[in-house]
Amino acid sequence: MDKLTLDKARKGSYVTIISLPAGVVKVQLIRLGVTEGTKVYCMERLPGGTVVLQRNRQEIAIGYDLAKKIEITLS
Amino acid sequence: MKSDTIINKQHKNGHPHPEVDELLSSNTKENKVVLAGNPNVGKSLFFNHLSGMYVDVSNFPGTTISITKGSFKDYDIYDTPGVYGISSFNDEETVARDVILSGDIILNVVNALHLERDLFLTLQLIEMGKKVTVLMNFSDEVKKRNIRIDVKRLSELLGVEVIETSAVNKLGFDKLEWAIENAHEGNHSEELHHLLHKTLDRVGSQAEALIILEGDEIVAKKHGVPCGNADQREQIYISRRNRVNEIVSDVEFEDTKKGEFFNTLGRLSLHPLTGLPILAFVLLLVYFFIGDLVSQRIVKYTENTLGKGEFEYHVKSFVGKYTPVDITVHILDDNDNVTDTKSYSFTGGMNADPKKAQEFKRISAPHGTTTEFTFKNPFVRLFFGEFGIITMTITYLLFLLLPLVMGFYFVMAILEDSGYLPRLATMLDRSLNKLGLNGRAVIPLLLGFGCVTMATITTRLLGTEREKTIVTAILQFVIPCSAQLAVITVLMSSAGLIPTVIYIVTIVVVLLGLSTSLNRFLPGESSPLLIDLPAMRMPKLENIIKKMFYRSYGFMKEASFWFFVGALAVGLMELTGLLNVWQNLLAPVTTEWLKLPKEAANAFVMGMVRRDFGAAGLFHLSLSPMQITVALTTITLFVPCIASFVIMLKERGWKQGLIIWSGTWVFAFAIGGIIAQIFA
Numbered sequence: 153m154d155k156l157t158l159d160k161a162r163k164g165s166y167v168t169i170i171s172l173p174a175g176v177v178k179v180q181l182i183r184l185g186v187t188e189g190t191k192v193y194c195m196e197r198l199p200g201g202t203v204v205l206q207r208n209r210q211e212i213a214i215g216y217d218l219a220k221k222i223e224i225t226l227s
Numbered sequence: 228m229k230s231d232t233i234i235n236k237q238h239k240n241g242h243p244h245p246e247v248d249e250l251l252s253s254n255t256k257e258n259k260v261v262l263a264g265n266p267n268v269g270k271s272l273f274f275n276h277l278s279g280m281y282v283d284v285s286n287f288p289g290t291t292i293s294i295t296k297g298s299f300k301d302y303d304i305y306d307t308p309g310v311y312g313i314s315s316f317n318d319e320e321t322v323a324r325d326v327i328l329s330g331d332i333i334l335n336v337v338n339a340l341h342l343e344r345d346l347f348l349t350l351q352l353i354e355m356g357k358k359v360t361v362l363m364n365f366s367d368e369v370k371k372r373n374i375r376i377d378v379k380r381l382s383e384l385l386g387v388e389v390i391e392t393s394a395v396n397k398l399g400f401d402k403l404e405w406a407i408e409n410a411h412e413g414n415h416s417e418e419l420h421h422l423l424h425k426t427l428d429r430v431g432s433q434a435e436a437l438i439i440l441e442g443d444e445i446v447a448k449k450h451g452v453p454c455g456n457a458d459q460r461e462q463i464y465i466s467r468r469n470r471v472n473e474i475v476s477d478v479e480f481e482d483t484k485k486g487e488f489f490n491t492l493g494r495l496s497l498h499p500l501t502g503l504p505i506l507a508f509v510l511l512l513v514y515f516f517i518g519d520l521v522s523q524r525i526v527k528y529t530e531n532t533l534g535k536g537e538f539e540y541h542v543k544s545f546v547g548k549y550t551p552v553d554i555t556v557h558i559l560d561d562n563d564n565v566t567d568t569k570s571y572s573f574t575g576g577m578n579a580d581p582k583k584a585q586e587f588k589r590i591s592a593p594h595g596t597t598t599e600f601t602f603k604n605p606f607v608r609l610f611f612g613e614f615g616i617i618t619m620t621i622t623y624l625l626f627l628l629l630p631l632v633m634g635f636y637f638v639m640a641i642l643e644d645s646g647y648l649p650r651l652a653t654m655l656d657r658s659l660n661k662l663g664l665n666g667r668a669v670i671p672l673l674l675g676f677g678c679v680t681m682a683t684i685t686t687r688l689l690g691t692e693r694e695k696t697i698v699t700a701i702l703q704f705v706i707p708c709s710a711q712l713a714v715i716t717v718l719m720s721s722a723g724l725i726p727t728v729i730y731i732v733t734i735v736v737v738l739l740g741l742s743t744s745l746n747r748f749l750p751g752e753s754s755p756l757l758i759d760l761p762a763m764r765m766p767k768l769e770n771i772i773k774k775m776f777y778r779s780y781g782f783m784k785e786a787s788f789w790f791f792v793g794a795l796a797v798g799l800m801e802l803t804g805l806l807n808v809w810q811n812l813l814a815p816v817t818t819e820w821l822k823l824p825k826e827a828a829n830a831f832v833m834g835m836v837r838r839d840f841g842a843a844g845l846f847h848l849s850l851s852p853m854q855i856t857v858a859l860t861t862i863t864l865f866v867p868c869i870a871s872f873v874i875m876l877k878e879r880g881w882k883q884g885l886i887i888w889s890g891t892w893v894f895a896f897a898i899g900g901i902i903a904q905i906f907a
Binding site: 174175176177178179180181182183184185187188195196198199200201202204207208209210211212213214215216217218219 | 312316340343344348457461465468493649653654657665666757760762
């Protein structure tokens with residue numbers, strides 16, 4: 153499987169989170185339901201790279217600079 | 228019913244909160260009930276019901292910045308800011324942590340539609356050893372969307388009571404007393420018990436031990452024990468997250484996925500291709516509502532008819548009975564053109580010349596007249612004159628500003644409660660990145676068009692000091708507040724299309740230049756966007772109206788004092804002749820460099836006090852369209868009003884506040900002058 157960063161995820165695809173950047177942001181992501189190993193749906197990828205993830209009915213918007221630091225695989 | 232509201236004043240992240248401590252230590256019985264939950268789950272509605280008082284209810288993550296205390300039967304009820312977990316990543320969490328740690332009973336409100344997100348906090352509360360009851364809110368929405376939740380099983384897995392509620396429809400409110408009485412400790416995992424063991428022996432409180440293990444330095448320092456490192460916190464978090472996922476997959480069943488209108492709208496408003504037209508449509512509606520209905524029609528009536536025509540007319544006529552006054556009455560036709568002017572002079576006050584006074588009353592009483600009073604005594608002028616502390620300020624506050632502020636808060640409330648605002652933040656994220664900001668900054672920036680003072684306070688919700696500085700600078704330099712905007716709109720529409728375009732382009736160029744250079748030269752990095760998008764929903768009118776009144780009241784309470792101070796300052800400057808000195812001092816700049824009449828300097832003095840007094844001061848001067856453009860550009864960029872200046876000093880500190888303030892002087896005159904030199 154190819155490793156990518158989240159900003160490259162295609163709209164409408166399911167991706168699995170491989171690694172999150174360390175620090176406060178990681179903890180915030182875990183709280184919102186995004187952990188390493190979680191499978192999420194990329195419901196929107198805006199021009200410029202802001203990504204909107206969906207996990208069940210929960211929607212989370214992630215800025216480009218953060219998305220660049222999140223490693224994923226396509227699944 | 229008794230209640231106290233404590234505004235969470237600015238403080239260094241993590242410092243103890245004396246106000247909070249005081250509020251929490253008011254009793255020793257086991258009766259502190261704390262409402263806790265993620266942002267936007269309806270805590271405040273439960274609080275309102277229990278305590279009978281209103282608190283700010285909001286659909287935007289991060290807008291509740293106060294703790295409110297009320298009482299219900301023998302219990303003290305505390306509302307907390309919405310948080311996703313207990314720790315001290317930001318001010319809101321610190322406040323929530325302190326209140327929750329001290330609580331005896333926790334009513335944990337969760338959103339049934341977002342159990343995966345919300346149960347994370349629930350498990351943390353249970354692991355803290357608190358007595359908890361879970362209020363599962365939005366349970367009627369769940370049924371509508373064909374989702375089934377096995378409440379009994381959920382209750383077994385958590386080890387605490389779970390009650391289904393729907394706060395907006397007041398379902399389950401009758402069980403709240405039972406919920407409080409039956410709160411008890413829930414199930415703890417074995418694994419956690421081992422981890423906690425050592426710290427618990429030294430700290431004595433399971434709640435604090437857990438928080439320490441999760442790396443809360445402040446609580447650790449209090450007990451003099453080492454706090455957990457990042458790995459320990461992560462280990463706890465991941466195991467908690469896994470348990471949440473297991474629980475949810477055990478209790479939640481979804482029948483079908485339905486694409487609803489609001490879901491679709493939410494999705495469309497994210498992408499620029501569809502989101503920009505939606506934004507344009509929203510702004511158009513906002514323009515019709517605020518720009519046309521409120522600031523033109525309503526304010527025209529309240530300010531001219533009620534404020535000047537009734538309030539000021541009667542106050543000044545009354546004062547004129549006892550003190551020398553010259554009065555001019557303009558008689559207007561249907562189009563507000565002056566058809567006749569009559570002047571009266573009462574050298575000994577109106578009471579000394581009853582016959583003339585009666586004649587004046589007869590002429591001035593009907594509608595379709597405007598009356599100007601010139602009091603001879605300078606002290607009377609100070610209080611009741613054109614810029615009188617009593618006459619002008621009250622007209623201004625009650626009959627101009629209040630309707631505008633209410634109109635603006637009404638719109639903001641709709642945008643917040645519908646869930647549109649976080650989506651707008653997402654759509655604009657990438658553009659704001661170029662200014663060194665993330666999408667969240669759209670909230671203070673939008674609020675700035677309502678009131679720069681309020682917006683400056685709202686910069687607290689931004690992630691880093693760097694972002695707070697950039698947004699504060701933008702607000703103070705370029706964003707015109709609603710009161711100023713109203714005056715600008717009127718003046719600009721009289722100037723025509725090309726001046727308006729020049730004005731807008733200038734302001735936008737300054738905005739971009741200012742923020743990109745701040746972004747380049749300020750050290751550090753801005754935080755990336757990470758935001759939870761609540762479900763789009765139809766806002767409830769009742770909540771919108773309540774929120775509008777509550778916020779307008781809060782704003783008037785906070786700001787009114789500074790308006791009187793400002794009026795007093797201008798009044799004294801006029802009285803002592805300082806206003807003249809100022810005009811003469813600025814005259815070369817005003818007349819040569821900006822190519823404006825000498826009196827325009829007046830407007831700049833007023834601009835220091837209230838931005839829009841400044842703009843309004845231009846009404847009386849007969850300016851050419853280009854002069855209007857220059858004057859408005861200068862006034863817009865010029866120093867903020869005294870209220871927002873004081874708030875800025877509080878929020879950003881003396882040094883930065885003064886740099887921004889003096890920077891606006893330089894920029895305003897430099898850029899205004901350049902426009903004047905090019906186009907005049």
